[in-house]
Amino acid sequence: MANKIRAAVVGVGHMGQYHVGMYADSSDVELVGVADSSKERAELIASKYGTQVFSDYKKLLDKVDVVTIAVPTSLHYEVAKPFLERGIHVLLEKPIAKSLEEATELFNIADEKGVHLQIGHVERFNGAVQEVKNVIKDPLVLEFRRMGPFTGRISDAGVVMDIMIHDIDIALNLIDSKVKGIKATGGSAFTDMEDYASCQLIFENGCLANFISSRVTQEKIRTLSLSQKDAYVFLDFNEQDIQIHRQASAEYFLSREELRYTQESLIERIFVHRGNPLKLEVQHFLDCAMRGVERHVSAEAELRSLKIALRVLDQISAAAA
Numbered sequence: 001m002a003n004k005i006r007a008a009v010v011g012v013g014h015m016g017q018y019h020v021g022m023y024a025d026s027s028d029v030e031l032v033g034v035a036d037s038s039k040e041r042a043e044l045i046a047s048k049y050g051t052q053v054f055s056d057y058k059k060l061l062d063k064v065d066v067v068t069i070a071v072p073t074s075l076h077y078e079v080a081k082p083f084l085e086r087g088i089h090v091l092l093e094k095p096i097a098k099s100l101e102e103a104t105e106l107f108n109i110a111d112e113k114g115v116h117l118q119i120g121h122v123e124r125f126n127g128a129v130q131e132v133k134n135v136i137k138d139p140l141v142l143e144f145r146r147m148g149p150f151t152g153r154i155s156d157a158g159v160v161m162d163i164m165i166h167d168i169d170i171a172l173n174l175i176d177s178k179v180k181g182i183k184a185t186g187g188s189a190f191t192d193m194e195d196y197a198s199c200q201l202i203f204e205n206g207c208l209a210n211f212i213s214s215r216v217t218q219e220k221i222r223t224l225s226l227s228q229k230d231a232y233v234f235l236d237f238n239e240q241d242i243q244i245h246r247q248a249s250a251e252y253f254l255s256r257e258e259l260r261y262t263q264e265s266l267i268e269r270i271f272v273h274r275g276n277p278l279k280l281e282v283q284h285f286l287d288c289a290m291r292g293v294e295r296h297v298s299a300e301a302e303l304r305s306l307k308i309a310l311r312v313l314d315q316i317s318a319a320a321a
Helices: 016-025 039-049 073-085 100-113 127-132 159-174 277-291 299-320
Strands: 005-010 029-035 066-069 089-093 117-120 141-147 179-187 196-203 208-214 221-228 231-236 241-254 259-270
Touching: 005 016, 005 277, 016 029, 016 039, 016 066, 016 277, 029 039, 066 073, 066 277, 073 089, 073 100, 089 277, 100 117, 100 299, 117 277, 127 231, 127 241, 141 159, 159 179, 159 196, 159 208, 159 299, 179 299, 196 299
Parallel strands: 005 029, 005 066, 066 089, 089 117, 141 208
Antiparallel strands: 141 221, 179 196, 196 208, 221 231, 231 241, 241 259
């Protein structure tokens, strides 16, 4: 490529610093600079990757072709809007915005300006998630568990917008049916927002998707279990591993000491290409923005995930009132 893609990152906290690393490692990209509300943090990251610090992110508007925005959710709309209006392609960390109205407007601006707005649902690029789409057929029950210890990393979002939205997004892309009902509850432990939550989505085709999300659990768990008529599928997001159980049989038998239960099944392990999901996400963003590659997920689907997550939050808030 004769001219490198000029890129920057606004917000170099937990996720933003990884985006900086992805751009810095790309031979197609010139890392123009970083911006952050913490001058000390910005200088630390900039010195690590040999780039500049911009005290005001708006000074990047005339200097970049693409930008990753990884600021707190409450600032997504405010920060992303001027870049989109200037015709700059934006990779915006999830969730899109704090309201459906703000999110819709951002996509409308992107459409008007002919630029690519991509939301940072990095699990879409997990090799196991990509592969499981080829395995499932008419799922009946799904259970997502995304749990871990409290870190204080996110200060302006509860578990629904921070982590459950990943699984909602995956479920909506795996189940070819509309959501007809939602049941949700949650509670707080360390913050004034929901630190743990449970949700069930009921789909028009009869499929049930259950979600348990927690930042009060002393073990990091990221799994999906899925049942359909001919198979049980277990996916581990951390290990990028898929197991399929087929032709299960179960029986009870009585020994002299006790009644026992046994179960047998054929277990297949699916080969998964274990790439770096963030690297794949950033590469897809650059391909769509600068090379005209068709996006994986439509703007409508991006908004659908946020819409469901907001409805889950409404139910949790109503139950707590």
